[in-house]
Each structure stands twice: as C-alpha cells, then as structure tokens.
Amino acid sequence: MTTVREKSVGDEAASLRAEMVWELRNLGAITSESLASAVATVPRHLFAADEPLKAAYAADQALVIKRDQDGTALSSLSSAHIQTVMLEQAEIEPGMRVLEVGSGGYNAALIAELVGDAGSVTSVDIDAEIVERARTCLDTAGYHQVEVVQSDAIGGVPKHAPFDRIVVTAGAWDIPSAWLDQLSERGRIVVPLRLRGLTRSIAFDRAGEGLVSDSYRLCGFVPMQGAGAYTERLIRVADGIGLRVDDQRQDFDIETLAAAVRSPRLEVWSGAAFDLPDELELFLATSTPEMVMLHGSKGLVEQGVFALSVTRGVPTLVVGGSFAYRTKRPNEETGGFESGVFAHGPDAESVAARYVELLRRWASDHRRRGAARIQYRPMPAGTAEPSQGIVAKQLGAVEISWT
Structure with a gap:
C-alpha cells in the first residue's frame, strides 16, 4: 500500500x-x-x-x-x-x-x-x-x-x-x-x-x-543577516506616511514636509508614456540622491491625499519642505497611460518641473528593457559619495549610466 x-x-x-x-x-x-x-x-x-x-x-x-x-x-x-x-x-x-x-x-x-x-x-x-x-x-x-x-x-x-x-x-x-x-x-x-x-x-x-x-x-x-545586514531608515513624516532612505546621512525638514502633505497638491502631466514601471523606477531612483522612497497608507489614498502608487513605495523627489512623486492616468495618445507628477509644498512647481523632466527624458531616450549599464567600483570603506547616477555603498559605489 x-x-x-x-x-x-x-x-x-x-x-x-x-x-x-x-x-x-x-x-x-x-x-x-x-x-x-x-x-x-x-x-x-x-x-x-x-x-x-x-x-x-x-x-x-x-x-x-x-x-x-x-x-x-x-x-x-x-x-x-x-x-x-x-x-x-x-x-x-x-x-x-x-x-x-x-x-x-x-x-x-x-x-x-x-x-x-x-x-x-x-x-x-x-x-x-x-x-x-x-x-x-x-x-x-x-x-x-x-x-x-x-x-x-x-x-x-x-x-x-x-x-x-x-x-x-x-x-x-x-x-x-x-x-x-x-x-x-x-x-x-x-x-x-x-x-x-x-x-x-x-x-x-x-x-x-x-x-x-x-x-x-x-x-x-x-x-541578508550577519555582518552584511543593513537596515534602511524609515522616517515617519506623519500618520500613515514615511520616507525609506538609503543614505543614513540625509537630513529632512520633517515639520515642513508634514505641513506640505496637508497642502493642496499640484498635478502636472508630462505628455510622455507610462510604461515598463520597473525600468522607469530604477531610472528615477538613481537619477539624483534627493530621490527617496515615499510610502503611504491605503487609508490616505482612499481619502484622496495620495495616489495609489505610494502604497507600494514610489520614488519621490524631496527638496527642502517640498516633494513630488510619479503617478499615471489613462491616455490613448501616449499608448494607454501617461506619466505625471503630484507635488506638495511651497516649492511644488519647481520640484514638479524637475520630476517631469526626468519622466520625459526616460520616455524619449531610455524607454526599453536593458537600457542601464551598472558598474560596481570597490573603494575604501565609507569614501563613496552619492551623486547623479552614483549610489554610495559602504565598500564601494554603484554607477549607473543610461544609453
């Protein structure tokens, strides 16, 4: 049997x-x-x-x-x-x-x-x-x-x-x-x-x-566990809102950002296609060290405070007390969806303009699979500095270029 x-x-x-x-x-x-x-x-x-x-x-x-x-x-x-x-x-x-x-x-x-x-x-x-x-x-x-x-x-x-x-x-x-x-x-x-x-x-x-x-x-x-473990900072901005930060040295004006959340949002649409979100997010996240991950609760989305993209984390440009993050809307003229930006804060217009320029650049120059070339350079511990296209690590730097 x-x-x-x-x-x-x-x-x-x-x-x-x-x-x-x-x-x-x-x-x-x-x-x-x-x-x-x-x-x-x-x-x-x-x-x-x-x-x-x-x-x-x-x-x-x-x-x-x-x-x-x-x-x-x-x-x-x-x-x-x-x-x-x-x-x-x-x-x-x-x-x-x-x-x-x-x-x-x-x-x-x-x-x-x-x-x-x-x-x-x-x-x-x-x-x-x-x-x-x-x-x-x-x-x-x-x-x-x-x-x-x-x-x-x-x-x-x-x-x-x-x-x-x-x-x-x-x-x-x-x-x-x-x-x-x-x-x-x-x-x-x-x-x-x-x-x-x-x-x-x-x-x-x-x-x-x-x-x-x-x-x-x-x-x-x-x-990973052990000596190779690393914990990113999760900075609470307000109830149901947080920033996940890679660089432990970054500082934020939390009080001003919390006030920005409560301010009316600015919507700016790029006229560019929204597609291949995993490629787009890699481009955005590595484009500038001022880009961090914004996480928001489902409740705040339902209240209309945030777009749905924040529930899974979305690359967000934070400058002073203002921030902008990507969203999308249906648009057949751009192939189904159009990328756009929601921005908050006293400098919402300028931050949104910077973000929209990134969306347009990606859509016109890099909208395909495998457009990034990624290099890792070992460096003396702690000497790598974040900048455009460079993600600093403890033991080296990741350099990302787009073709």
Whole structure:
C-alpha cells in the first residue's frame, strides 16, 4: 500500500514539474534547454515537504521556511520564477565551480544539475537550522555532492575558491570584498542588490578590480543577516506616511514636509508614456540622491491625499519642505497611460518641473528593457559619495549610466 502511494505522489510531482517548466518557458524565465532539463529533473516538493504538491510547483510562489518571533520571514524557498531568471542570468556551464549564498537546497540542486559531475557546488548560510534543513533535503533528493557550509556569507568560502559563479539568494545592500576576492578572473556574480529602496537581480561580470553588468531584473528577497545586514531608515513624516532612505546621512525638514502633505497638491502631466514601471523606477531612483522612497497608507489614498502608487513605495523627489512623486492616468495618445507628477509644498512647481523632466527624458531616450549599464567600483570603506547616477555603498559605489 505504501509503495502505491509513493508511486502516485511521484507521478503527480513529475506531471506538475513538466507543467511548471512549460509555464516558466512561456513567462520567459527559462530560455535554455539545460535549465529546462534541470527544473524537470529536481524534485522541488522534497525541498518543501510541509507544503501541498501544487504549492511546491507553483511557478510564482515563494514558500517561507523560517520566521522570527514577530512573524518576519528569515528564510524562504524563492519562487521558481525568480530562481530560474537568476540562473539564466548566471549562464552556468558544466564543470564550473559555483558558490550559492543563502541555503534552501532546491536552488543548489538545480545548480548541481547544471555543473554536472565535473563541477562543484558550495552553499553557505549563517543559520545553523537552515543549513541542517538544506543538507537533509539535498540528501533526500540525492544531491550528496553539494557542500553545505554554516558561516557568515560576507566572508565567502575561501577553502573552495575561486568560484566561476557566485549566486546570491538573499537581498544584499553591498558587495563584500571576499566575494570579489574569491571570484575567478572570468567569473560572474548574480546578486539581488538593494539600490535606494529598490532591489534588482544584477549579473555582474568581473571588469578589472570592479564589476560591470548589462543584465538586471526586478526581484525581491529576504535580506541578508550577519555582518552584511543593513537596515534602511524609515522616517515617519506623519500618520500613515514615511520616507525609506538609503543614505543614513540625509537630513529632512520633517515639520515642513508634514505641513506640505496637508497642502493642496499640484498635478502636472508630462505628455510622455507610462510604461515598463520597473525600468522607469530604477531610472528615477538613481537619477539624483534627493530621490527617496515615499510610502503611504491605503487609508490616505482612499481619502484622496495620495495616489495609489505610494502604497507600494514610489520614488519621490524631496527638496527642502517640498516633494513630488510619479503617478499615471489613462491616455490613448501616449499608448494607454501617461506619466505625471503630484507635488506638495511651497516649492511644488519647481520640484514638479524637475520630476517631469526626468519622466520625459526616460520616455524619449531610455524607454526599453536593458537600457542601464551598472558598474560596481570597490573603494575604501565609507569614501563613496552619492551623486547623479552614483549610489554610495559602504565598500564601494554603484554607477549607473543610461544609453
């Protein structure tokens, strides 16, 4: 009786895997035959034993593995969609040495399929419980060759270096020096990097002492723990209104901004198309250090104080006691939607004009996928200065140019 049940589960899982591969191909997340084969082979449900089979094989569903006492996710099995997107970015080949930062087990098993018998996979995590779980799941699925290491990932795993690929599966605010030191001369780092309140999976190739990338994708990840952890400031402006700030040194006139919220809003429409919001937001967020993320409550949207865009966070230009943020409205003449600005405060007109100019510039010059070129330059700790196109980090600077 037990044998029949196990066979039934195995057959259903194989069918669901095939469906997941088909869906991920249609979504453009899987583009290579090697990755399609890996996803069709690895039994994802064995890495999500507490979940129903259909949940384990849902292409766009992340599964929380561990939470803290407040219910905040500490570790998760990322959605198959973002995992495959990042592995396509990595372009892993047979025989490569790969370091995975953040252990769930499933992603490491996919990498093991990609590198084959001649390659090696090392997975590192700071949490002993997660490491033990990953080891158990990998052994159950038959991937005994994957090395699972408990350590703070900021130091990498020097005993197994150099690595041809480093695939990071936790949100990182900076790029630790050890990752650069342990990357082979023709290596690549794929990392969910936090940039002024946004996260993008960026595939960096080594370029001299630094890194360069033309490949970046929208994503979201549980943040890194340990020495590489970083907490952005959340500045309360008023009830239900906050600014999420990347640079700890920025100062704001909170009293004047709170008064600006209560002032009538200025609407300015750009005449430019609103499209590809993830590309647009990256352009806006990195255009000037005066751009921060504005978060507002749903209640304030319902009261007409703010546009809907603030509920998920929106790049906002803050100058003194005035601010402006993007919005949209239907307009068939611009292809369906038109971008615009809502501004508040004594200098609302000038701040809105600056923001609208950015919207028009993006729409006319950069409205396409992959228009940004992203570089990382290591620098002495704390010396990087934010400016137009430069996001300062503790250990270096991210430089973003648009073509």
